[in-house]
Amino acid sequence: LVLEDPDFIVxxxxxxxxxxxxxxxxxxxxxxxxxxxxxxxxxxxxxLVALARTHYLLTAEGDAALGLVxxxxxxxxxxxxxxxxxxxxxxxxxxxxxxxxxDWQVRPIGxxxxxxxxxxxxxxxxxxxxxxxxxxxxxxxLSVLSCSSPLVARHVDRLRAALERAESDEPEWVSGVRCDxxxxxxxxxxxxxxxxxxxxxxxxx
Amino acid sequence: LTHQTAFLxxxxxxxxxxxxxxxxxxxxxxxxxxxxxxxxxVTAEACRAYFKNGRLxxxxxxxxxxxxxxxEQETERRFGGVERPLLVSVRSGAAVSMPGMMDTVLxxxxxxxxxxxxxxxxxxxxxxxxxxxxxxxxxRIVLKRADAAFPDDPIEQLLLAVMAVFESSRSRRARAYRxxxxxxxxxxxxxxxxxxxxxxxxxxxxTGVLFTRNPATGExxxxxxxxxxxxxxxxxxGTRTPDxxxxxxxxxxxxxxxxxxxxxxxxxxxxxxxxxxxxxERGTLWLLQSRSAKRSADAAxxxxxxxxxxxxxxxxxxxxxxxxxxxxxVQRPRLRDETRSSALxxxxxxxxxxxxxxxxxxxxCDETESRSAAGERVVLVRPTTSPQDLHGMIAAEAIVTExxxxxxxxxxxxxxxxxxxxxxxGDGTIAVLVGRSVTVDGSHGEVFDGSLPVETFQTDSHPxxxxxxxxxxxxxxxxxDE
Numbered sequence: 001l002v003l004e005d006p007d008f009i010v011x012x013x014x015x016x017x018x019x020x021x022x023x024x025x026x027x028x029x030x031x032x033x034x035x036x037x038x039x040x041x042x043x044x045x046x047x048l049v050a051l052a053r054t055h056y057l058l059t060a061e062g063d064a065a066l067g068l069v070x071x072x073x074x075x076x077x078x079x080x081x082x083x084x085x086x087x088x089x090x091x092x093x094x095x096x097x098x099x100x101x102x103d104w105q106v107r108p109i110g111x112x113x114x115x116x117x118x119x120x121x122x123x124x125x126x127x128x129x130x131x132x133x134x135x136x137x138x139x140x141x142l143s144v145l146s147c148s149s150p151l152v153a154r155h156v157d158r159l160r161a162a163l164e165r166a167e168s169d170e171p172e173w174v175s176g177v178r179c180d181x182x183x184x185x186x187x188x189x190x191x192x193x194x195x196x197x198x199x200x201x202x203x204x205x
Numbered sequence: 206l207t208h209q210t211a212f213l214x215x216x217x218x219x220x221x222x223x224x225x226x227x228x229x230x231x232x233x234x235x236x237x238x239x240x241x242x243x244x245x246x247v248t249a250e251a252c253r254a255y256f257k258n259g260r261l262x263x264x265x266x267x268x269x270x271x272x273x274x275x276x277e278q279e280t281e282r283r284f285g286g287v288e289r290p291l292l293v294s295v296r297s298g299a300a301v302s303m304p305g306m307m308d309t310v311l312x313x314x315x316x317x318x319x320x321x322x323x324x325x326x327x328x329x330x331x332x333x334x335x336x337x338x339x340x341x342x343x344x345r346i347v348l349k350r351a352d353a354a355f356p357d358d359p360i361e362q363l364l365l366a367v368m369a370v371f372e373s374s375r376s377r378r379a380r381a382y383r384x385x386x387x388x389x390x391x392x393x394x395x396x397x398x399x400x401x402x403x404x405x406x407x408x409x410x411x412t413g414v415l416f417t418r419n420p421a422t423g424e425x426x427x428x429x430x431x432x433x434x435x436x437x438x439x440x441x442x443g444t445r446t447p448d449x450x451x452x453x454x455x456x457x458x459x460x461x462x463x464x465x466x467x468x469x470x471x472x473x474x475x476x477x478x479x480x481x482x483x484x485x486e487r488g489t490l491w492l493l494q495s496r497s498a499k500r501s502a503d504a505a506x507x508x509x510x511x512x513x514x515x516x517x518x519x520x521x522x523x524x525x526x527x528x529x530x531x532x533x534x535v536q537r538p539r540l541r542d543e544t545r546s547s548a549l550x551x552x553x554x555x556x557x558x559x560x561x562x563x564x565x566x567x568x569x570c571d572e573t574e575s576r577s578a579a580g581e582r583v584v585l586v587r588p589t590t591s592p593q594d595l596h597g598m599i600a601a602e603a604i605v606t607e608x609x610x611x612x613x614x615x616x617x618x619x620x621x622x623x624x625x626x627x628x629x630x631g632d633g634t635i636a637v638l639v640g641r642s643v644t645v646d647g648s649h650g651e652v653f654d655g656s657l658p659v660e661t662f663q664t665d666s667h668p669x670x671x672x673x674x675x676x677x678x679x680x681x682x683x684x685x686d687e
Binding site for chain 1: 302303304381382416419420428499500504530558559571592593594595596599611612616618620621
């Protein structure tokens with residue numbers, strides 16, 4: 001099986017989102033709606049993708065097909081030591097990022113840790129500043145990696161957009177689950193890098 | 206008459222519009238006779254003049270220099286002096302605290318000669334660390350560029366820092382925030398210039414924070430942290446972990462007693478629980494800031510009632526301070542300790558998101574979604590979670606994972622969804638749980654066999670809420686029941 005663009009991009013985007021409607025895939029891939037729908041139709045007839053009501057997901061066959069394509073498609077990247085070093089830096093940044101998101105959601109009150117109700121503007125501001133720092137470091141690392149995957153540059157734009165929403169006092173854009181929040185986009189980005197370099201997620205090891 | 210600068214003991218220093226909220230609070234502390242490091246404020250009026258003229262006027266410059274002379278007299282130190290040098294902190298202070306404002310610059314007034322002078326007071330290492338800290342902060346916050354020339358002259362450092370604070374109130378971030386909150390577009394900010402005190406001078410120095418009551422439980426017992434031989438930012442940056450406040454009581458009992466007395470006084474004056482930042486320098490206590498403490502819902506209710514019982518606030522105030530959100534949080538179901546200790550514990554992990562949820566354990570997200578839609582209560586149990594599992598997590602009463610910690614995807618998403626969650630229960634958890642009826646206690650990180658009785662709120666289990674309800678003639682809880 002050979003997956004050409006845009007079919008590859010759509011399937012790969014679906015793998016990053018894991019489960020997505022067409023709007024979500026538009027966000028992730030930046031492709032036009034008709035292009036995505038046509039690619040999904042082809043993938044469904046090849047049994048690579050299944051539709052559960054409004055959301056698409058990869059079938060086991062689809063996942064296996066992508067698994068065969070990645071090593072060829074990303075062969076150059078996987079052998080590149082500069083990329084490997086950048087990825088290691090991203091993994092280390094990822095640990096800071098996850099700790100920061102936890103601090104965003106859980107606020108220490110004395111010895112207790114309580115859900116952050118976002119009533120303390122100063123506390124939120126300190127965490128947001130850390131997020132800005134993480135973002136700057138991420139942009140720097142990802143500039144090295146952006147040549148290797150077609151979607152990395154797009155993730156960066158989406159992260160920036162989420163950060164701007166979060167900074168305009170919309171706290172759900174940090175880690176909310178019902179929008180393309182910073183955390184949601186970061187998860188896709190991380191998944192992209194893992195697939196690109198053939199690594200597995202730390203939690204899953 | 207214009208007021209471009211103000212000292213804390215001047216009447217105008219109590220006006221937050223002019224000097225900023227923090228400086229006004231320092232002025233109140235000083236008026237109570239509490240020991241606050243001497244400080245003056247470059248006022249919001251000076252800021253407005255700066256915006257209008259595009260530069261610091263000569264009159265303001267000389268006023269700042271005169272204020273520094275007075276600070277020198279009060280501290281018996283000299284700014285840029287080669288003996289007993291005066292160092293200051295520079296911080297922003299608007300009437301409304303808002304994001305995007307300049308961070309605090311510490312140890313300003315430092316250069317190589319001053320470092321040598323400081324060495325006589327606290328040793329070479331202390332002097333070098335202080336100098337390095339200042340250079341790092343000043344370069345990052347005020348100069349903002351690695352290649353900018355570093356000023357040696359303390360007055361020049363101070364004027365640059367004052368301008369940087371003024372400019373920060375026009376930063377993109379501060380403007381966006383004001384726009385969002387309907388605050389004036391060109392809001393001016395004041396600048397507080399305060400003599401530094403050092404918690405890292407010797408073994409009889411340190412820094413910490415005191416809550417006049419426990420902010421988690423509301424218990425009327427002082428609570429806090431102390432870190433010996435350190436400055437405040439050592440605590441904030443997390444490089445060192447502070448000790449409980451009792452450590453200060455053992456090491457420096459006089460300073461501790463004075464701190465508690467100050468806490469009692471501030472609590473009465475401010476009519477609320479205070480969160481007080483302090484530094485001890487060679488055994489002498491200095492108060493740096495006091496503000497109303499952030500607190501849990503439990504604490505908010507208990508504190509409001511007890512302050513009223515102690516006559517510190519009126520009953521009407523106590524009622525006003527408790528929000529329906531507080532009451533709802535306290536009424537959230539929890540497991541009684543007796544229930545927990547007598548139930549069969551199936552597995553334990555990290556408490557990732559608080560609350561209690563019960564249902565039949567299911568591994569598959571689609572199954573979770575369909576059974577929940579059919580009216581069944583379901584607990585989702587996964588090895589880990591990913592965005593693929595979101596629909597299952599939304600449908601579940603609670604979430605349990607085998608792998609991952611309190612920063613894992615499952616933890617982060619559960620908290621966003623306000624669902625109880627226990628993570629990292631270990632391999633084999635799915636095999637043990639699936640198909641069983643279980644109860645998940647996300648507050649304690651425990652999963653129990655069966656559907657346990659949760660303690661829904663009873664007035665006798667929360668005497669303070671019951672008291673409050675009585676004061677409202679039963680309207681408080683009645684209103685929420687509707």
